[in-house]
Amino acid sequence: MKTGFSMFSFSEDARLEEIFPVIKAAGYDGVEPVLSDGGYLRHDSTDQEIMNIRHLAQELGLEIPSVGVWSLWENNLVSEDSTVCRKGMDIVKKQIHCASLMGADTILVVPGYVGCDFAVRQERVRYDKAYERCVKVFRELATFAEQAKVHIGIENVWNRFLLSPLEMRRLLDEVGSEYVNAYFDVGNIMYVGYPEDWIAILAERIKKIHLCDFRRQQAGMGAFVDLFAGDVDFVKVTEALREIGYDDYLILEMLPNYKQFPEMAIWSNKPALDRICRMVSVSFR
DSSP, X not given: OOEEEEGGGSOTTOOHHHHHHHHHHTTOSEEEOEEBSXXXXXXXXXHXXXXXXHHHHHHHTOBOOEEEESGGGSSOTTOSSHHHHHHHHXXXXXXXXXXXXXXXXXXXXXXXXXXXXXXXXOOXXXXXXXXXXXXXXXXXXHHHHHHHTOEEEEEOOSSSOOOSHHHHHHHHHHHTOTXXXXXXXTTGGGGTSOHHHHXXXXXXXXXXXXXXXXXXXXOGGGGEXXXXXXXXXXXXXXXXXXXXXXXXXXXXXXXXXXXXXXXXXXXXXXXXXXXXXXXXXXXXX
């Protein structure tokens, strides 16, 4: 099993030539770049700029297993405004293009939101309408993913939407493409459920995993903490991963970012991540 580090753990204007060598030195196998409005990977990045990121990773011996995105929070894929929805779809298509050029087999996608407290341009979307649009949007995007041979990974996020693993499974099955899967975030789900249940129910639909920890007694983004410092039951999580036969990347995501020396998150969580990898392979019961 391979380990990766997500660039969600840094600001969008992070200097890759400084961070990638640290990720490699810490012993990670891969890195997850993130598309945003500005910074190192943008909506208007040229093919050469995208390939430069791939070449930097290759020179260091790092893989790029997936590509994330910041800007879908401001471009809601299930918006009442068709212009906003279409812009969001164009961003996903750019992600697919970036992933294809970088050699990544997966992109992380925020599937839209019913409500969101931290979007700059907030809107409220009725739940059933959001679900209907979501199925339609991803059926259309699946065509582009299939052509590029890049998987769309729908992430469980704080969007007041897709709050049940049964609902997420139903959505993926209704979209009906082997290239539209789940990108499961272990920590994100802690405020509404249990990650081991989601893993067991989504099973082979899970394409990638984000790892972080979460303290239920705290509130907001401050509840996300270093691995083993929160309430995620990693024994149950790793047992569930082993039972479904998951053997793809485990990618560390540290949000909110460390306020001082954010690169230390790369080092401080690697021993715990390695321990989790070993736990997937060995039963603790």
